[in-house]
Amino acid sequence: MSDAAAQVGLPPVTPEEDHKVGKGKGRAFLGIPVVGWMLIFFGIPYFLLFLQSLWEPTAFGVSHNWNLQNYKLVFFGDSLSGNIYLPTLLRSLKVGAMVTVFSTLLAFPIAYLLAFKIANSRTRLMLYVLVIVPLWASYLLRAYAWKVILGQNGLLGSVLDKVGLENTFLNNLLYSQAAVVITMTHIFTPFMILTIYAVLERLPPSLIEASKDLGVGRVKTFLTLVVPLSLPGVIAGATFTMGLSSGDFVAPQLVGGKNDVMIANQVYSQFGATNNWPLGSAIAFVLLGFVAILVAISTQAEKREQL
Amino acid sequence: MINPESGLAGAPTAGAPEGHSAAVELENVTKRYGEVTAVEDLDLRVEDGQFLTLLGPSGCGKTTTLRLIGGFEAPNRGIIRIGGDDMSSRPAYKRPVNTVFQQYALFPHLSVSQNVGYGLKHAGVSRSETAERVGEMMSLMQIPDVGDRRPRELSGGQQQRVALARALVMEPKVLLLDEPLGALDYKLRKEMQFELKRIHREVGVTFIYVTHDQEEAMTMSDRIVVMSHGHIEQDASPAEIFDRPLTAFVADFIGDTNIVHGTVTRIEGGHATVDLGPLGEIGGSTDDQLASGDRVRVSIRPTDVHVEPGGAGEAVVQDSVLVGGHIAMKIASGDETVVAHVARGSSYEPGANVHLRVDSDRIRVFAAAEGA
Numbered sequence: 001m002s003d004a005a006a007q008v009g010l011p012p013v014t015p016e017e018d019h020k021v022g023k024g025k026g027r028a029f030l031g032i033p034v035v036g037w038m039l040i041f042f043g044i045p046y047f048l049l050f051l052q053s054l055w056e057p058t059a060f061g062v063s064h065n066w067n068l069q070n071y072k073l074v075f076f077g078d079s080l081s082g083n084i085y086l087p088t089l090l091r092s093l094k095v096g097a098m099v100t101v102f103s104t105l106l107a108f109p110i111a112y113l114l115a116f117k118i119a120n121s122r123t124r125l126m127l128y129v130l131v132i133v134p135l136w137a138s139y140l141l142r143a144y145a146w147k148v149i150l151g152q153n154g155l156l157g158s159v160l161d162k163v164g165l166e167n168t169f170l171n172n173l174l175y176s177q178a179a180v181v182i183t184m185t186h187i188f189t190p191f192m193i194l195t196i197y198a199v200l201e202r203l204p205p206s207l208i209e210a211s212k213d214l215g216v217g218r219v220k221t222f223l224t225l226v227v228p229l230s231l232p233g234v235i236a237g238a239t240f241t242m243g244l245s246s247g248d249f250v251a252p253q254l255v256g257g258k259n260d261v262m263i264a265n266q267v268y269s270q271f272g273a274t275n276n277w278p279l280g281s282a283i284a285f286v287l288l289g290f291v292a293i294l295v296a297i298s299t300q301a302e303k304r305e306q307l
Numbered sequence: 308m309i310n311p312e313s314g315l316a317g318a319p320t321a322g323a324p325e326g327h328s329a330a331v332e333l334e335n336v337t338k339r340y341g342e343v344t345a346v347e348d349l350d351l352r353v354e355d356g357q358f359l360t361l362l363g364p365s366g367c368g369k370t371t372t373l374r375l376i377g378g379f380e381a382p383n384r385g386i387i388r389i390g391g392d393d394m395s396s397r398p399a400y401k402r403p404v405n406t407v408f409q410q411y412a413l414f415p416h417l418s419v420s421q422n423v424g425y426g427l428k429h430a431g432v433s434r435s436e437t438a439e440r441v442g443e444m445m446s447l448m449q450i451p452d453v454g455d456r457r458p459r460e461l462s463g464g465q466q467q468r469v470a471l472a473r474a475l476v477m478e479p480k481v482l483l484l485d486e487p488l489g490a491l492d493y494k495l496r497k498e499m500q501f502e503l504k505r506i507h508r509e510v511g512v513t514f515i516y517v518t519h520d521q522e523e524a525m526t527m528s529d530r531i532v533v534m535s536h537g538h539i540e541q542d543a544s545p546a547e548i549f550d551r552p553l554t555a556f557v558a559d560f561i562g563d564t565n566i567v568h569g570t571v572t573r574i575e576g577g578h579a580t581v582d583l584g585p586l587g588e589i590g591g592s593t594d595d596q597l598a599s600g601d602r603v604r605v606s607i608r609p610t611d612v613h614v615e616p617g618g619a620g621e622a623v624v625q626d627s628v629l630v631g632g633h634i635a636m637k638i639a640s641g642d643e644t645v646v647a648h649v650a651r652g653s654s655y656e657p658g659a660n661v662h663l664r665v666d667s668d669r670i671r672v673f674a675a676a677e678g679a
């Protein structure tokens with residue numbers, strides 16, 4: 001601290017002290033239910049899955065022959081069927097990324113509108129409910145709805161026909177990657193809206209006023225103030241959306257085509273029709289690894305933003 | 308509703324100042340929020356370089372007045388001029404004023420230097436000049452070494468200084484301050500009052516300062532505008548506000564006072580003689596239209612009440628407490644209760660019979676409110 005500041009008697013700056021609350025035995029007991037719950041529902045199943053991924057499939061089950069064959073197959077394929085798993089995984093991540101980008105772009109303006117532009121609290125509540133309501137409808141139902149909309153004689157095609165805008169691309173959306181992305185974007189946009197709204201709502205309007213007070217116009221204020229301050233919410237929502245959408249298997253199954261199979265569909269079939277649990281486990285673990293990396297990156301980014 | 312006068316923007320306006328233009332001028336400004344009239348028909352003229360305080364109880368329209376000047380609210384009626392220019396069509400970011408917000412409103416994602424340099428950077432000022440001006444301003448605020456920290460790593464007083472620096476570095480014509488010391492503890496607040504005076508002297512910018520703390524207003528201001536329910540009660544120097552309050556509201560709000568009821572017996576120019584019943588007759592100045600026989604309220608400062616030994620049935624001491632350097636005595640006389648401030652050692656025990664003598668040229672007489 002400077003002499004000058006000391007002279008006027010400013011209190012010394014104390015960096016926020018970490019909450020070093022006593023780690024008494026009583027507190028340890030409180031942790032038991034949580035740890036137990038995590039162990040039973042996450043730790044043990046993941047551990048068993050991991051063991052499984054190191055075994056070898058046989059015609060009728062598994063042989064406990066420890067090796068990394070399954071992982072090799074996931075990353076490099078084999079001479080019989082070629083390399084199919086890694087490309088599928090990458091495609092899933094690509095679809096996930098597209099869904100994340102589109103739902104962010106859709107969600108941000110809506111969240112912004114909700115947080116800043118709707119003065120009337122009843123109107124705001126109504127809009128908020130409109131955002132939440134779809135979350136109560138079953139995922140399957142919503143995916144099926146898109147089947148109806150995008151199908152060959154579906155809603156979109158018929159409407160386009162009626163207004164004389166026949167469009168071969170828009171008429172043949174069903175069973176394509178575009179359909180998968182559209183469906184999942186619809187599913188995940190409400191989550192994005194909610195997470196972004198949560199940060200925007202807590203952003204004091206006086207910050208925006210302060211920016212204008214300092215001579216900065218609307219658009220610049222939005223870009224230099226609102227966007228950076230909303231990043232924690234965007235990152236949280238994007239992580240969530242990316243993780244869930246790249247591991248989705250319902251949308252590709254219902255509205256995707258033969259070539260739009262995603263990695264979770266392959267896990268599904270290894271555990272089902274193909275009955276190759278060790279390979280299924282290995283694929284699942286590789287996917288888990290990618291998602292873990294993603295979460296790690298985003299946690300870092302979020303930490304930096306919140307400084 | 309549009310004020311017909313606002314159509315004359317740019318043209319010389321009736322009632323406009325002769326010769327020079329005031330730093331800030333409000334003419335018949337009214338602001339409503341739905342049913343609530345926050346500010347009503349406000350007329351205000353702030354001279355260049357003045358330290359003007361808007362003083363009044365919570366909800367009287369102080370913040371609204373500042374926000375109207377800053378451009379964060381648009382008036383329903385009336386004209387606002389800054390440096391002679393009509394502000395009607397100028398958004399906040401184009402006005403030559405800057406604000407120190409009540410909760411400082413520092414940008415949490417930027418360092419202190421970036422906060423202070425925010426306005427300059429976006430105004431296109433070069434990097435080196437920005438750095439120089441930011442450094443100078445932070446020295447003036449006596450926080451030269453905190454530039455690399457985040458706002459939340461600073462104490463309340465330091466955040467206050469950053470908010471001031473961020474506004475003043477823009478070299479505004481007028482600085483608006485909305486209860487800037489409200490969040491600080493007593494000691495720091497006292498210190499910052501002197502700091503603000505010093506800064507005001509050094510930068511010479513017009514300050515419009517909002518507070519509900521009359522003591523703060525008295526200490527700092529060149530001029531005080533006392534507000535109540537969206538209108539101005541009195542607009543005068545601190546001394547005049549204290550010695551010659553225009554209304555009973557001002558007398559009551561500024562400093563401690565006794566408001567006692569009585570009847571006018573004689574009126575002579577601005578001087579009224581009032582019969583206070585058991586308290587006897589008293590003379591005081593008035594600005595109201597009064598006639599003999601009118602019911603009035605009389606304001607008597609506790610320091611002007613002298614307590615002397617008295618006979619039974621006159622006045623009785625009810626309570627006597629030490630307040631800082633003096634003793635406050637609560638004394639009942641007839642229906643009225645009067646507070647007197649006396650020096651230590653010259654007080655009486657509760658229950659004592661006393662005689663009250665009021666001796667002051669600061670006595671003020673106000674017409675009684677309707678129904679009183």
Ligand SMILES: Nc1ncnc2c1ncn2[C@@H]1O[C@H](COP(=O)(O)OP(=O)(O)O)[C@@H](O)[C@H]1O
Pocket residue numbers: 340343344345363364365366367368369370371372
């Ligand atoms: N945004 C607003 N919406 C509705 N009423 C408001 C708003 N801002 C202020 N008011 C009302 O206007 C009056 C004056 O408020 P304000 O200017 O904040 O008073 P002060 O700053 O003197 O405490 C109050 O009655 C307040 O409730």
Ligand SMILES: [Mg+2]
Pocket residue numbers: 366369370371
């Ligand atoms: Mg206020």
